[in-house]
Amino acid sequence: MADVQQETNVETPVLTVTPVALTKIRELMEERELAGVALRVFVQGGGCSGLSYAMAFEPNFYPQDQRVEVDGVQLVIDPNSLMYMHGAEIDYVDSLMGGGFAINNPNAVSSCGCGHSFRTEEGADDAYDSGCGPGCGCGGH
Numbered sequence: 001m002a003d004v005q006q007e008t009n010v011e012t013p014v015l016t017v018t019p020v021a022l023t024k025i026r027e028l029m030e031e032r033e034l035a036g037v038a039l040r041v042f043v044q045g046g047g048c049s050g051l052s053y054a055m056a057f058e059p060n061f062y063p064q065d066q067r068v069e070v071d072g073v074q075l076v077i078d079p080n081s082l083m084y085m086h087g088a089e090i091d092y093v094d095s096l097m098g099g100g101f102a103i104n105n106p107n108a109v110s111s112c113g114c115g116h117s118f119r120t121e122e123g124a125d126d127a128y129d130s131g132c133g134p135g136c137g138c139g140g141h
Contacts, residue, residue, distance in 0.1 A: 022071055037058060038057070038076045040077070065079075087106045091103075
């Protein structure tokens with residue numbers, strides 16, 4: 001009898017958020033008394049690797065935005081940012097050097113030592129081998 005393998009298409013979530021990050025997002029929203037807002041996650045030009053991550057609480061949503069709800073927390077991401085971040089995970093890391101949000105992005109071929117800047121396959125030829133350019137304060141070069 002021949003083995004029959006069934007191919008299953010598993011869709012990658014747009015964004016995921018760790019439990020620690022969810023807790024921190026909720027804490028920030030409560031501290032600032034924010035209701036009816038979402039956390040906008042986006043990519044902007046800049047940073048030592050060419051692109052950088054940013055997040056902001058946002059009361060406005062646009063028709064082209066992709067909306068994601070994770071355990072009651074609303075996230076929004078614009079289509080341009082989604083091209084670079086599809087499948088990324090938002091985490092919150094607390095260490096002796098300080099805490100902050102970290103993005104684990106499967107689309108990044110290189111990230112800066114500080115974790116806030118990255119490059120994708122398309123920008124790989126233009127970036128530094130270490131992922132850090134001149135002027136970066138992360139110490140990753």
